[in-house]
Amino acid sequence: MHLTIRQLQVFEATARLLSFRKAADELHLSQPAVSMQIKQLEENVGLPLFEKLGKQIYMTEAGREIYHYSRSIGQLLTEADEVINGLKGAYQGRLSISVASTANYFVPTLLGTFHKRFPGVTVTLDVTNRKALLEQLNQNQVDLVVMGQPPEGANLEAGAFMENPLVIVAPPTHALAKQSNIPLQRLEDEVFLTRERGSGTRDAIERFFTQHEVQISTGMEIASNEAIKQSVQAGLGLGLLSRDTLEMELALGKLVILDVEDFPIVRHWYVMHRKGKRLSTVAQAFKYFLLEEANKLLHDTHKD
């Protein structure tokens, strides 16, 4: 039998009311539409479901059987609807998250999608650097934090959800802009604009150059990705930034990524909270949303 839920719904109303007209009124359909659905259902079942005596319709034996099942199926569908609505209702309340300054370039896009899915959730978003985030986690001031690699030995539960490549940027007119495979040592002749102490980007870059025994000179220390980009464009030095902060400048051709050996430095974005913290339903939903969907959603958005 290849019957549809719609046919069963129309049949259930007709059988309960024993009238095509009344069923049509209840379902806001025309009477021929009801007759058509019943006719198709009878064809699918292979037996007549109603018989007509005078002006009155009656169920046949097959009709009574199908009526029994159509009521059960209808009830199950109502139940499923209630369970799902209950779950949606659970996704209400507050979500307090803090993100690294650099994650600020993509977290709002993700929050937009999450909010559409769970409009009942009120979000508080704080944007600060890695050092301050670790402090907030330590003091249990937020539900979730988004930042780079968690420090070793910290009492945190962390899940990586996306790559975070760090790159070197220059204005398109820079002498190195068109060169390929620039040796790391060549960077010692340049001046760099770096983030403030406490920034995860800066920590990662310092570790990288120490490991590779390259000494870079810092021209200015700037506590903002935006200000670094502006200063690089103004010719004050080269920038070391997450690729995630550069979408607009690269698209507009205002900055270029230098092709330096061993670059990009590949890091990851993590969502984390204190170990053993009891996450609210909403916080759990956001955590899983990041882990399961963030990467795909952001890549699809970038393609648009």
Ligand code: PGA
């Ligand atoms: P930040 O973030 O450089 O903006 O602090 C990146 C990170 O936590 O790694």
